[in-house]
Amino acid sequence: MNEIKLVIAGPRGNMGREAVTLTQETEHFSLVAVIDSKHDGKWLSEVDGMPELDIPVYTDIKQCFTEQKPDVLIDLTSPEIGKIHLEAALDHGVRPVIGTTGFTQEEIDRLRTKAEDKGIGAIIAPNFAIGAILMMKFAQTAARYMPDVEILEMHHDRKLDAPSGTAHKTAQLISEVREAKKQGHENETEDLQGARGADMEGMRIHSIRLPGLVAHQEVIFGGPGQTLTIRHDSINRASFMPGVRLSVETVLSLDTLVYGLEHIIE
Numbered sequence: 001m002n003e004i005k006l007v008i009a010g011p012r013g014n015m016g017r018e019a020v021t022l023t024q025e026t027e028h029f030s031l032v033a034v035i036d037s038k039h040d041g042k043w044l045s046e047v048d049g050m051p052e053l054d055i056p057v058y059t060d061i062k063q064c065f066t067e068q069k070p071d072v073l074i075d076l077t078s079p080e081i082g083k084i085h086l087e088a089a090l091d092h093g094v095r096p097v098i099g100t101t102g103f104t105q106e107e108i109d110r111l112r113t114k115a116e117d118k119g120i121g122a123i124i125a126p127n128f129a130i131g132a133i134l135m136m137k138f139a140q141t142a143a144r145y146m147p148d149v150e151i152l153e154m155h156h157d158r159k160l161d162a163p164s165g166t167a168h169k170t171a172q173l174i175s176e177v178r179e180a181k182k183q184g185h186e187n188e189t190e191d192l193q194g195a196r197g198a199d200m201e202g203m204r205i206h207s208i209r210l211p212g213l214v215a216h217q218e219v220i221f222g223g224p225g226q227t228l229t230i231r232h233d234s235i236n237r238a239s240f241m242p243g244v245r246l247s248v249e250t251v252l253s254l255d256t257l258v259y260g261l262e263h264i265i266e
């Protein structure tokens with residue numbers, strides 16, 4: 001496989017560190033620069049706690065793209081910054097692989113149009129873990145037969161967005177196969193606001209944030225006399241790296257924006 005020149009945004013984060021390691025362990029990946037909110041002009045090796053790599057650190061993504069001309073950007077920052085970085089990548093003809101969550105459907109549609117206008121690929125992956133993709137696919141299948149469903153997502157307490165991108169995507173996939181419906185008692189009330197969770201077309205989504213958790217989700221279906229629970233657990237961030245690698249390799253041959261790895265892992 002030809003060498004792929006990569007830039008990682010967010011290299012000091014939980015995900016960013018794993019991604020830096022991935023690039024060092026993958027023969028055809030060449031990490032040419034990183035984008036950080038500070039340490040502009042340093043080498044990565046000069047940043048506390050980072051590996052001994054002579055890779056330049058930029059705070060200005062446009063300068064980075066102009067000077068380094070990477071093939072692919074991997075963004076693992078925050079919902080707010082991920083959107084800005086995706087747009088900048090498309091403007092510079094760099095193919096974005098975006099792990100940050102929090103995109104609305106309108107934003108995704110607009111960015112897809114932009115990617116197609118530029119004729120380059122882009123991937124937004126709410127979850128890179130193969131097990132999570134399977135959980136979402138299985139949940140979509142189950143919803144055809146058991147349309148009453150609630151989603152319980154559980155994450156570490158440093159997470160910024162709620163519900164998680166995975167929960168959002170799961171609900172979207174389920175909504176493709178079931179009619180919107182009100183669940184629970186027709187006269188139910190919430191004596192404490194939020195007790196029934198968020199409401200997406202009648203599906204309830206509950207977000208738990210606790211130290212000690214990484215990324216977990218249960219999709220619980222109920223029918224007369226039975227329940228079905230589909231559960232996925234990421235017990236560390238290594239779980240996401242095969243999906244990051246696959247996304248980097250795949251984005252090069254796309255000419256549109258793909259939202260969700262279920263479109264790539266058939």
Ligand SMILES: NC(=O)C1=CN([C@@H]2O[C@H](COP(=O)(O)OP(=O)(O)OC[C@H]3O[C@@H](n4cnc5c(N)ncnc54)[C@H](O)[C@@H]3O)[C@@H](O)[C@H]2O)C=CC1
Nearest residue numbers: 010012013014015035036037076077099100101126127128
């Ligand atoms: N798609 C997936 O499978 C996964 C996605 N995520 C998402 O990835 C993102 C990062 O997650 P974590 O690594 O756990 O968060 P984190 O908080 O550990 O790391 C985020 C990093 O981004 C950096 N950052 C902030 N602003 C920046 C900027 N302007 N330029 C460059 N870097 C900047 C921060 O300094 C920090 O080091 C989150 O949005 C999270 O939801 C997390 C795990 C899996």
Ligand SMILES: O=C(O)C1=N[C@H](C(=O)O)C[C@H](O)C1
Nearest residue numbers: 101126127159164165166215
């Ligand atoms: O912030 C996280 O940690 C995660 N974010 C993604 C999401 O919002 O679904 C993916 C995974 O759940 C971990």
